[in-house]
Amino acid sequence: MAGHGSKRVIIAAxxxxxxxxVTKFAAAAFTGSSAMFSEGIHSAVDTGNQALLLYGLKRAARPADDRHPFGYGREIYFWAFVVAILIFAVGSGVSFYEGVHKLGDPHPVSDAYVNYIVLGVAMVFEAGAWWVAFREFKRTKGSHGYLRAIQVSKDPSIFTVLLEDTAAMLGLMVAFLGIFLGQxxxxxxxxxVASMVIGGILALAAILLAYETKGLLIGEGADPWLANQLKGIVQSHKAVFRINELLTLHQxxxxxxxxxxxxxxxxxSANDVEAAISELExxxxxxxxxxxxxxxxxxxxxxxxxxxRAD
Incomplete structure (x- = not known):
């Protein structure tokens, strides 16, 4: 299961x-801004997603039983995939729809300064949550580049929040530009247009997240460097003549x-083999x-x- 760092990242977000x-929806109702309404939807979806991830962490921490002898660790992968679907279907879909509706019935944004204040405050909060997620992700990514680290990561709770917060930061910038230039x-x-662009950003984040969590759901092995390290440990043992096969799977x-x-x-002898197996384990x-x-x-x-060959 994921560690305390993952939970801290999710709670902060x-x-x-x-x-x-709440602040964005209030501003959208007061000013009539579609971009601000899309941002409110975005933040509401993110809030629900983080609640789902916390639920997934709790479910994944359950001990193994007769029905699930290898435990429930993969539940976090399932809930991360659900999060990707929600981002795409609700966040992106509603934002895009709101943008199309505004293009069909354009009207000026009233009291735009309210939106600017809310967007500025939101940027501060989002930047704080993003920094917590980024710091934890950087700590765990090792020597990999950032995109590669997402690809090889086995903990979707961290990179899910990081992707969400990155999309949120971009969305805030787009909303600000859309309202400012429109005025x-x-x-x-x-x-x-800004609302539709926000929908596109969310769609891209959802597609990337769904692709990465799909691999974890169907089963991914250990990183190649770790698999090679384990092979080296086995091969170096004096009792081992040859490794026929070494397979790994993240639960x-x-x-x-x-x-x-x-x-x-x-x-x-049989006793020698038993002793070698215990030592290798x-x-x-x-x-x-x-x-x-x-x-x-x-x-x-x-x-x-x-x-x-028989298989």
Whole structure:
């Protein structure tokens, strides 16, 4: 399951977005701005999404039982995918619809200064939430670039909030420009255009999030560097003649399953093989805290190949 850092990131975003959403809706009702209404929808969706992620973290933390012997760690992947759907269907869809409606019936934004004040305050809150998410993401990304770090991350709760907050920051800028240019150029249609652009930003964020969480849902292995490290640990053991196969699967952000088929030296006794298996399991778990379960099979290379062909 995800760590305390993930929960801290989500709670910070939830607190900020809930306050921002109420303020944006009030400003939209007072001024009649479509862009501001879209931003209110955006913040409301983000608030609901963060509540879903917290719920997902709680569900994922449940211990294993007979029905789910490997635990519930993957629940966080499911709820992150639901978040992606909500961003696309509700956030992007409503924003785009509101923009089209404003283009069909353009009207000037009244008391635009109210929107500017609200957008400025929202930018401060969003920047704070974004910084918390970014700092946690930077701490966990290692040597990877930012986009690559999202691709290889096994904890969707962190990069989901980071994507949401990034989209929120861009949306605030677009809303400000749409309202400001519409007022300065006497073109109220630009308010509707801004709403549609916000919808496009949300759609792109949702598509990226859905793509990344889909891979986690269907099952992703450990990072290649970790898989190679585990292979090195196994291969270096004096009892190991050959590694037939080493497979890994993430059951959750910090729950890695490792299965290994090993061809041990033929001169070893059964007791020697049992001792080697116990020692390898201990070394593999010590290599990375995410490794929770290790299954080692003693099998000759020839038998393993025959079994593989039969499959």
């Amino acid at each position: 939830l607190a900020g977005n809930s306050m921002i959403a 300065q150029l006497d073109m109220p249609e630009l308010d509707g 959750g952000p910090q729950d890695l399953l490792v299965t290994i088929s090993i061809d041990f030296h033929p001169n070893l 201990m070394r593999i778990k010590q290599a990375d805290s995410a490794v929770k379960r290790v299954f080692i099979e003693a099998q000759s290379w020839r038998s393993h190949n025959l079994a593989s």
